Amino acid sequence: MKSTKNFGLWALAWPIFIELFLQALLGMVDTIMVSRISDDAVAVVGLSGQLFNALTTLFMTIAGGAGILVAQKLGSKRGEDARTIAIMGFTSSLAIGLVISLLLYTQSHAIAGLLHVEDDLLPLWNVYVRNVGGGMFLLATIASLSTAIRNTGNTRAPMYTGIAMNVLHIFLNYVLIFGELGFPKWGLAGVTVSDNVCRFLAALVLLYVFVHSFERKIVLFDLKIFNPKLFREILKIGWPMGVNMAGWLFSQLAIFAFIAMLGAKELAARTYMNTMESFCFMLGYAVALAIQIRVAHLFGAARTREAYSEAFRALYIGLALVTSNALLLYAIGNSFLRVFTTDPDILAIGHSLLVLNLILQPAKMLNMGMNNSLSAVGDTRFTMVVAIVSMSLVATGCSYWFGLQAGWGLIGIYCCMIADEILRGVVVLFRWRGKKYLLRAKTETRPPSADSEAAALPG
Incomplete structure (x- = not known):
């Protein structure tokens, strides 16, 4: 079982910050490199990014609810329940990610019409959305595994994975966009190849960490686990979070569409x-x-x-x-x-x-x-x-x-x-x-001592 010292605020926060910093740095480098292609390419990446973020809510509904419950169950010393919840969060998120990938790969042109994408942007849009969107199942894998791992108190593993993948992504972007070091010059298509290669490798690393994150190692047969009672707990917390996240992201998508009209x-x-x-x-x-x-x-x-x-x-x-x-x-x-x-x-x-x-x-x-x-x-x-x-x-x-x-x-x-x-x-x-x-002191996940603790709350 993970030690409670892993759940200190700064012990949790600083690896998350490093990971986010690298993601932001990667985003900036991506934007700079894509801007060397054209401002139209930047506009396509920006608008499609909002679309991708909106669709991630469909699997983050499960991953987010599962992550919170993993931390709660570990806090109440129910490690097996935490393990089961983490497995269901991963397999459900992956299934949803596969459906999203299929939708984006086959319907990119129709989606462009719904978002009022200008005709001049359509060639770039189709290349980017089909290729990056077709790999959304990899993002679902990364998101669900990272969330579960972090909520065991281990925020360092996703950080180290992020460092390695960001370095590789910058390198691949450079050589595939501009055709350096003997690689083909693919422009925006090179960004999509770089994205999917790095996501695939990150998913493999996180999967290795995930199977060793609990007292009992996760094996292939465990991926068949489905506990209806625990899954209902995931949905009880997760579906409002998913609706909340979806509402925000679809709001941002609408706002981006308004900006596109400007x-x-x-x-x-x-x-x-x-x-x-x-x-x-x-x-x-x-x-x-x-x-x-x-x-x-x-x-x-x-x-x-x-x-x-x-x-x-x-x-x-x-x-x-x-x-x-x-x-x-x-x-x-x-x-x-x-x-x-x-x-x-x-x-x-x-x-x-x-x-x-x-x-x-x-x-x-x-x-x-x-x-x-x-x-x-x-x-x-x-x-x-x-x-x-x-x-x-x-x-x-x-x-x-x-x-x-x-x-x-x-x-x-x-x-x-x-x-x-x-x-x-x-x-x-x-x-x-x-x-x-x-x-609410009397819940299934909390011991009887909660009553005295709750009564002592300030305010």
């Missing part, structure tokens, strides 16, 4: 800003992911008072980190933008977005930190309802009205995104302070 320059500017913002928020996001694992483990162990206070401790740390990073990005952001493009219109738009980012990032941290804490204790339906209402009316509806109809453009859309994050963040903050789920 023009290719606005779409390219938003794509460049996405890359830079990922650096700005990664420390806070690492803390948010770590606190979800920690709160779930503490909740499973009936240490409810500590779970309550740890959520606020993580929030304060995260707010300090993302605010500092937003200020730093504002100071150096214009120079970074010139790494991607020299187009004066795109640079002007980017400068305005850097100012708004000073408000957006702390708002995202508040929302993410409190949402993850509530999810860790199983209070996922409330966050789902709040998210769907706010994202539908404020993020998406207002973005369309102010961004397109009122003529505020990309600035108006950004203001609506900020309003959505603030609204949701404040609502879930008050929900956590109400301690509804923490005060």
Whole structure:
């Protein structure tokens, strides 16, 4: 069984941060390399990335719910249940990923029509979506395995895997896009080959770690395991998380479609800003992911008072980190933008977005930190309802009205995104302070000592 020392906030957070940093660095290098192909290629990668993110919610519904339960079961000393849940999370996510891969590979042109992709972008779109989308089952494998491994307290293995794969990905991108070192010059198609090769190797490494992550080694025969009772527990937590995530990502996809209607320059500017913002928020996001694992483990162990206070401790740390990073990005952001493009219109738009980012990032941290804490204790339906209402009316509806109809453009859309994050963040903050789920002491996963612990909660 994993030692509880693996579930300390910083022990969990720093490997996650390193992994996220490398992913963001890879994203920046990818964007720079793709920008050398054309701004149209950047626009295709940006828009298709939103599509891929939206579709990942279909398997992250299972993987996310399973991950939280793995941490809870380990906290309550039910290692066999944790093992069974992790296996079901992996096999179910893989099955869903295979269906998504088939859909994207065969229907890329039809999907382009739904997203109003410009005709000039269609050749690049079909190459990228068919090839990268066809490998989505590999992403499903990586996501489910990484989530399960992290929730055992082992956040280092995904980090080390990420380091190796990112180095390889940058190398393959370089030689396959530009035809260096005797490799063929494939342009955007080279990026798709690089993506799938690296995902395949990462999946193999994580699978090896996964089978050794529990007291009893996972063998091939175990992949047939299916426990209906435990699977219902996964769905109980996971489906609202999946709807929440899907709502956010489809909202972002709609917003990207609105931006695409504004023009290719606005779409390219938003794509460049996405890359830079990922650096700005990664420390806070690492803390948010770590606190979800920690709160779930503490909740499973009936240490409810500590779970309550740890959520606020993580929030304060995260707010300090993302605010500092937003200020730093504002100071150096214009120079970074010139790494991607020299187009004066795109640079002007980017400068305005850097100012708004000073408000957006702390708002995202508040929302993410409190949402993850509530999810860790199983209070996922409330966050789902709040998210769907706010994202539908404020993020998406207002973005369309102010961004397109009122003529505020990309600035108006950004203001609506900020309003959505603030609204949701404040609502879930008050929900956590109400301690509804923490005060539910008598559950199947928690020992009788939970009653005295819950009664001692502050507030």
